[in-house]
Amino acid sequence: MSINRRTFLSTAAAVSATLATPMIARAQSMPRVVVVGGGAGGATAAKYIARDSNGAIDVTLIEPTRSYYTCFFSNLYIGGFYEFDDLGHTYGNLASSYGINVVHDWATGVDRDAKTVSLAGGGSVPYDRLVLSPGIDFVEDSVPGWSLAAQGKMPHAYKGGTQAQLLKAQVAAMPEGGTFAMVAPPNPYRCPPGPYERISMVAHMLKNTNPTAKILLVDPKESFSKQGLFEDGWQRHYPGMITRIGPDFGGDIVEVDPDAMTVSIDGVVENVDVCNVIPAQQAGLIAQAADITDGNWAPVSAYDMSSKIDPEIHVLGDSAAQGAMPKSGFSANSQAKVCANAVIAALTDARAFPPRYANTCWSLIETDDGVKVGATYEASDEGIVSTSSFISEVGETPETRAETYRESLGWYDAIVEDMFG
């Protein structure tokens, strides 16, 4: 793994150099919480800390984008089941309803001794507790031949925003009978069923517009999330369209050439028309900059999501190494609530309650054919552990599958309200 911190900091700075230096003058008497990253973990944590402390804690949320585009449901957008605009959500209500100080800037560093976060636009923000929920960054060179510079030719579409639009446009422009390739990531990565839901949605799109097209899924993993459910669904809905090349056939020895639009699998070169490269992942770079990572991720206590390296920093969501929970928006949201309760209890005289976590991930395979997997979790000294779980079954009735899909629509509305409402 090679992270070049200097490059990261200088690009981040360049992006927001034009922004005015934010004024950071806040009441000194109140305890201060700074949250970095306004996604599934960060927005939820900021809202719950501000709301449930009844104004007794001063909350600052640092997030560079003005609209958060959810990764969840971006596959449904690709499949034509959801509008792109409906994926975007803004921070106005967090500021107006809960008094959160929303700063649109990049956090560039954390001074753990002085307890301050520095901003790309200049200045720094002091904290009593820091919450980091910066999502993921890609591990450089994990797919030889690919780098961020190639994301225009070979999109990842694995962070929120325009990448999903680019990928969809490329699929729409594929020649008749062309080939769509995906290079799937190694474990652990955000949203374990995500790549396979995407394969389903691309297949749905091609089935209607380009039925002789082929899908090549190159996968370094022996097995994957909801595999039985996906493979059953692909068989039923898209027979003959999808070929998966696992590690037994070289799916773990991959190279790409974005200029030539080729994928080489264990030395065999394939020409492809679209190539979706989802690289290996690591904690958002600000977690590396804060020096609270061990390897690719930030280890945390299962009891309150506090960093094992600096207990005054909490790490949520994808960046955290917490144990058994999958890296999902649902998980990040669940962890944020445990963290918020712990932070409020630490900084005020409010009560702390025993931590509890849950997750459910829905995936759409084809119109009205939804599946889900979920579990409840609790804290232990060894990390977060699963207490009970469930998964959809092969052979469920169409009514059940349609009901499951509708549940996912209800969940999307609810979690967005939970984060931003």
Add this chain to the structure above:
Amino acid sequence: MSVLSRIAAAASVLGALSGPALAEADPERGEALYRPCAACHMIGEGAIHRIGPHLNGIMDRGIGMVEGYRFSEIFEEAAAAGEVWTEMALDGFIANPGGYLPGTAMVFRGIRGADDRADLIAFLIQEGGSSEAPAAAGEDTGPSPEVAAILEFEGDVAYGQFLSSECTACHIGQGGDDIPSIRGLTPTVFIAGMVAYRSGERQHQVMNTLAARLGDEEIAALAAYFLSENH
């Protein structure tokens, strides 16, 4: 709008159930579809009122006319207007209870498939009889002992608020077409629902898993918090 015209409007929108659909309906399949109803209703010999009224003799009976149950205002209006549970009315109500009789105390999102509703109604008739020949009802003894025990607790509102944060990931505050909203439920209905999920009497993968780890104290805390929210 009067209750009558509201019902007529809703029925025409839904393109309701026709006679033949019911004739071909399958009460065996309907029995499986009745599962979610069982959380609130009893039907058949010895049935009594629970959260909802027992459903014996429902077909062709006046809406909200069964003895010994306190119906909501909209049901009382319908009863006063002499409305009757025809196939069409049952179909419309079961499809979307809150849309059909706005303000009903039956907080249930409804059954969307027309064939499913036909099978379910066939089961209601088979099991509970029609108004002419209803199955014999039993004697009401109040909420089940399990629900009564939880009602006894004084719920811890602050703990309930923390616990409720697990629920708001899926249950939206208002509305909620795809997952029912749970804000307006009375404590008895809420507790009976959670107990039914916990025991598996009402089946749903997500809710069974979540309810399984809620003790009586936690369900009481949640009920107290949601109740405090309504005021």
